[in-house]
Amino acid sequence: MLPMAQSDRADLVGQRMILYPQNHATMSFLFVLIGFVWAIWRCWRFTIYPKLHPDEPRELPYLIPMLGHGSAFFHDSNGLLTRARQYFATTSGPFALTAFNHTFYVVTDAKQSAEVYKNTDSLSFEEFVQTLMRTNGNDEDTIKTIYSSLPNDKPGFPNPEGLSLGVLAQRMHVHQLHPGDNMVILQRKARDWINRQLDFRLLVEKPPFSNPGSSIDIQLPLYEWTSDFFVRLGQYVYFGDVLDRVNPNYAADYIVFDEVIWKMLYQYPKFLCRDMIVPRNQMMASLKSYFQIPQNQRRDQAAWIINAMEDEMRALGVDDENLAIVVFHLYFAINTNARKTSFWMLTHLMRNPAYLTAFREETDPAFRGDELVDISYIQDATKCPQVDATWHETLRLAGWAASVRLVTRDVMVGGKLMRKGNRVMVPHRLLHFDEGIFGDDIANWRPERWLNTEAGRKLPNSPSWRPFGGGKTKCSGRYLAKYFVTAFVATLLRRFDIEMVGNPPMPQADVGRPVLGIISVKEGYDYLVSVTKRKQAGVNN
Numbered sequence: 001m002l003p004m005a006q007s008d009r010a011d012l013v014g015q016r017m018i019l020y021p022q023n024h025a026t027m028s029f030l031f032v033l034i035g036f037v038w039a040i041w042r043c044w045r046f047t048i049y050p051k052l053h054p055d056e057p058r059e060l061p062y063l064i065p066m067l068g069h070g071s072a073f074f075h076d077s078n079g080l081l082t083r084a085r086q087y088f089a090t091t092s093g094p095f096a097l098t099a100f101n102h103t104f105y106v107v108t109d110a111k112q113s114a115e116v117y118k119n120t121d122s123l124s125f126e127e128f129v130q131t132l133m134r135t136n137g138n139d140e141d142t143i144k145t146i147y148s149s150l151p152n153d154k155p156g157f158p159n160p161e162g163l164s165l166g167v168l169a170q171r172m173h174v175h176q177l178h179p180g181d182n183m184v185i186l187q188r189k190a191r192d193w194i195n196r197q198l199d200f201r202l203l204v205e206k207p208p209f210s211n212p213g214s215s216i217d218i219q220l221p222l223y224e225w226t227s228d229f230f231v232r233l234g235q236y237v238y239f240g241d242v243l244d245r246v247n248p249n250y251a252a253d254y255i256v257f258d259e260v261i262w263k264m265l266y267q268y269p270k271f272l273c274r275d276m277i278v279p280r281n282q283m284m285a286s287l288k289s290y291f292q293i294p295q296n297q298r299r300d301q302a303a304w305i306i307n308a309m310e311d312e313m314r315a316l317g318v319d320d321e322n323l324a325i326v327v328f329h330l331y332f333a334i335n336t337n338a339r340k341t342s343f344w345m346l347t348h349l350m351r352n353p354a355y356l357t358a359f360r361e362e363t364d365p366a367f368r369g370d371e372l373v374d375i376s377y378i379q380d381a382t383k384c385p386q387v388d389a390t391w392h393e394t395l396r397l398a399g400w401a402a403s404v405r406l407v408t409r410d411v412m413v414g415g416k417l418m419r420k421g422n423r424v425m426v427p428h429r430l431l432h433f434d435e436g437i438f439g440d441d442i443a444n445w446r447p448e449r450w451l452n453t454e455a456g457r458k459l460p461n462s463p464s465w466r467p468f469g470g471g472k473t474k475c476s477g478r479y480l481a482k483y484f485v486t487a488f489v490a491t492l493l494r495r496f497d498i499e500m501v502g503n504p505p506m507p508q509a510d511v512g513r514p515v516l517g518i519i520s521v522k523e524g525y526d527y528l529v530s531v532t533k534r535k536q537a538g539v540n541n
């Protein structure tokens with residue numbers, strides 16, 4: 001056996017000696033071929049094609065065909081967009097970026113962004129909403145029903161243009177949320193809730209932040225605390241106590257979900273996002289139970305929009321499950337941004353005590369004793385210019401969203417042809433970091449840029465100011481958002497002194513994850529604040 005084995009081995013070695021050079025040659029040939037094909041692809045895509053199609057936006061070159069800029073987009077989309085803008089600094093008009101085989105036309109010029117917001121015929125926001133509906137479990141029949149035109153004489157919310165419920169819903173949000181009687185109802189509800197809940201005894205005693213035994217001061221993790229406070233506030237204003245009774249953990253589930261909401265936006269495969277799916281499904285099940293409670297036990301506590309949406313959808317035959325999923329989307333529109341804005345605002349104010357003092361003094365007249373009484377005073381920029389500037393500057397630095405539209409037919413924007421099937425993106429942050437518009441020291445929080453000059457005072461009306469998107473889908477909740485955040489901060493400062501514990505670094509923003517407005521705080525960057533009963537509280541009354 002042994003001699004045979006030896007000869008076999010010798011044969012094998014011989015074969016390998018003969019085959020190896022052949023393998024080597026094949027591999028080398030393959031490499032050269034791949035390199036050649038790659039060079040032709042790159043030359044075609046980034047040199048020849050742009051020359052043949054000068055009317056289309058120039059594309060930022062990339063190395064790997066299927067990936068494009070996917071990796072950079074995923075890790076720091078704003079960094080990628082900033083680099084791309086520098087790359088195209090000498091060319092005018094939108095440019096293109098490809099990530100994971102999807103092409104985005106990026107619009108960074110304020111006037112051209114107005115073209116995007118205006119053109120609802122060729123640029124669709126609804127596609128984004130429908131994709132979310134699908135991702136979150138709405139069935140195709142429901143989506144079709146909600147996006148089919150309705151008669152212009154239907155009962156319920158007036159529909160003179162015969163719009164679909166999906167589009168009409170935007171008008172209904174405006175009816176609820178723009179200044180007027182319907183918004184005043186929500187503002188009063190919010191004021192009374194803040195007055196009740198921002199109470200030292202409750203802070204000390206109520207889990208999850210209780211500090212048993214504290215009689216003078218309490219320490220709270222700021223991001224966790226403001227998140228909990230604002231989500232419960234938003235939930236109360238829209239659903240009263242009823243949803244909390246159905247699921248006392250609803251707000252906590254929401255915060256867990258909201259911190260990984262990017263997995264929903266990126267449509268992660270199910271097995272990679274149980275941390276998002278478990279709380280999401282729990283919340284949808286709770287909303288379904290909510291809508292199964294007899295109407296006379298819940299509707300008088302709910303905001304007009306919740307009852308009106310229910311009526312409209314039931315009239316179209318939408319079942320409880322699909323109704324719950326649609327309303328779930330509204331829940332996160334209400335709650336995802338205000339909680340983070342209040343965190344960033346307090347963070348900046350504590351690091352800039354002169355502004356904190358100015359905020360406190362300016363809002364004094366809205367209080368009687370420790371109670372917030374006047375719901376319009378703090379909102380009025382003529383009476384509270386410092387508050388207004390603080391609000392704008394906080395949004396400018398913490399706003400990280402982009403408006404995205406699907407191109408539904410070929411269209412010209414900014415003098416460039418945008419092809420059907422691709423997406424147009426207006427990254428708000430690039431507009432907000434334009435030194436030509438917002439002045440120097442652009443990376444720093446300086447509310448005075450909104451106050452000190454004539455041009456600064458006009459900034460809120462500038463086409464470059466887009467923290468809430470634009471056009472028909474511009475955030476309808478922007479007035480209520482300002483009210484929630486500034487009423488909370490004013491009441492907090494009225495009743496308490498608040499200080500950072502120790503000397504924590506400025507929290508880092510979680511730049512790698514897409515958000516629907518305001519950026520989250522990077523994990524590990526929450527910090528403790530000490531909240532102390534204020535000795536001078538109620539001084540003016």
Ligand code: HEM
Pocket residue numbers: 125169170171173177333334335337338341399401402403404467468469470471472473474475476477478480481516517518
């Ligand atoms: C600082 C807080 C907030 C920010 C930065 C913010 C930002 C945004 C943005 C960027 C959009 C998308 C607009 C587009 O692409 O055209 C949006 C939509 C929306 N937001 Fe807000 N939002 C905030 C707070 C709120 C609040 C508190 C509510 C409700 C009470 C709300 C309700 C909505 C609704 C309903 C939409 C969808 C618009 C529509 O289809 O009509 N938002 N928001």
